[in-house]
Amino acid sequence: MNKDTFTIGFMLFALFFGAGNLIYPPTLGMESGTSYWAAIFGFVITGVGLPILGVTAISYVQNDARELADRVHPAFGLIFTSVVYLAIAPFFGIPRAATVGYEMSVVPFAKEPSSLSLFIFTTIFFLLVYLISLNPSKMVNQIGQLLTPILLLAIVALSIGGFILIKNPLGPPAEKYQESPFFTGFVEGYLTMDAIAAVAFGIIVVNAFKERGMTNHQELFRSTLKAGLITGIGLFLVYASIGWIGASISSAGTYTNGGDILSSAARIVFGDFGVLLLGIIVTLACFTTSVGLVVAAGQFFTKVTKIPYKWLALVITAGSYLIANQGLNTIIKFSIPVLTFIYPIAIVLIALTFMHRLFGGRTAVYRWAILFTAMISLYDGLIAFGFKLDNLTTFLAMLPFFEIGLGWLIPAIAGGLLGFSVQRFVRNDA
Structure with missing residues (x-):
């Protein structure tokens, strides 16, 4: 593998390594208990493997994901791609990012977290998101590129500390993990949304290789797959590590979601200062992710509807703001049925492409x-x-x-x- 492949592989890792995805492996670990390894391998197939295949599938087309879905029918291509952008942006992706930032930075220090504190946090968060999305400069990308390594280092440090300091015995698996933990984990991997996000991210990777002078179709396919493998290894290590933290800490208390688990683990390993630092890093990462998603969705719907970008950015941000104020657990609850419907379609579309x-x-x-x-x-x-x-x-x-x-x-x-x-x-x- 050459330098470009590694560079683009790490870029793709940064795209997929959204702070929102940190909440699911710890929850899986907490619920699967002694069936953890079977569950996490199932989770990795849909949470890591499918996104990599999705990105690679885009190397077969010239423009974007809509061209891939148009093979079914142009109307399907428009509807499916629109649903994908709505899911990863205003409906679930952006609200989830905002509420994860809140769960990690405010909740651990609030005596009584309330809808008011969430309202204040999201008001400031989304006002800044909208203002920056009106003029997305290279500064946002540069901040994102800086934050990803810092966030990764923080997760690595937390994982190592967790292995050393958190040694509770694994509890029995919850009911849904008792009979088929591998396949339950497989379906839980839908919640990352990365396989459908890959439909949007894939063209970024393909264009990155084309900008480096790569035009041969087979070479483009192989290079995209290799970059995906680099990304996949990184994501697997991160998900497996923080999932194990969830499995290990589950018997030490009661937790409402993955953000709560990670904050508790950070307090055990690093103390209150560590919780604060991790919360700030995660919140900033969530912010840059949200800006990127507003821009991506806004540009897509501007292309489709011809409505000026600034108005669509406002609608997307306002919609995300309203949904975010329903709270993280509510967002997860309503995302499950939608992703359960969308994901199999995305899986089959990717498989047919190959x-x-x-x-x-x-x-x-x-x-x-x-x-x-x-x-x-x-x-x-x-x-x-x-x-x-x-x-x-x-x-x-x-x-x-x-x-x-x-x-x-x-x-x-x-x-x-x-x-x-x-x-x-x-x-x-x-």
């Missing part, structure tokens, strides 16, 4: 595979949202892998095969 040549790029393969996948994942999303669909559940329970949250897998394969057969028959008949 198999594109095998089936000759037939449009019907994309359409039927995505349709069958969406039908099952929509059901899963509605169930996660709390709907009771007992009659449908009885019928769908006959699907292989249904009990482990992968009921969409066989329908996706069947849809692809049906599409291949239909389009081949139509052509032969003509």
Whole structure:
């Protein structure tokens, strides 16, 4: 691997290593207990492996993720890509970043955290986000590039300290991790949102290689994959380490979310000053992430709607502000059904991209595979949202892998095969 591959690999690591993602592995560790390693490996597949494949898949297209989704249908390409940007920006990604900053910097020192303190924090946070997003300068990128190594060093120090000082025995796994911890972790990996974020980040990586004079398609594909592997190794080490902290500290108290776990671990390892320093670093990282997401989503929707960027930036920031004030736990609660619906579609779209040549790029393969996948994942999303669909559940329970949250897998394969057969028959008949 050459220097450019390592440089771009670390850049991609910085893009994925959002402070918001720090909250999920500790929670997984706390809940999985003695089943931790099986659960974290499942989590890594969707939280790390799929994002890397997603970025690599974008190396097959010339422009952006919408071009990839357009293979199903132009209308699907517009809708799916819009949903992706809405999910990673105003609906979940930005509000989650803001509330993680609040959980890490304010809650550990507030005697009684309240909706008022969250309101004050988010008001200041989002006012600054909007002002900076109107004129996103290189300064924001430079701050982000500086903060990522500092945040990484802080997490490394916390992990090492945690291994040494936190030696509580692992507790029994929670109910959902008792039977199939690997596949439960696999579904929990959806919450990082990184596989769908990869659809947006991928073109940044591809353009970075092109700017360095790389034009050969195969070379571009290999280099993107290598950069992804560098990113993947880094993310795996971080997630596994902080997940282990969650597993180790779980018996020492009661925690509401991953931010609470990390703050408690920081207090054990570094004391109050360490908690404050980690909170400031995480908050600044969340701030730069939020600005970047406002800019990315604003530019995408400006391109689609022709509405001036400054107005879309205002709408995105205001929407994120309103959602952030619902609190971190509420954001996580409502993100689960949406991501449960979106993720299988993204997985199948990425998989079809790698198999594109095998089936000759037939449009019907994309359409039927995505349709069958969406039908099952929509059901899963509605169930996660709390709907009771007992009659449908009885019928769908006959699907292989249904009990482990992968009921969409066989329908996706069947849809692809049906599409291949239909389009081949139509052509032969003509």
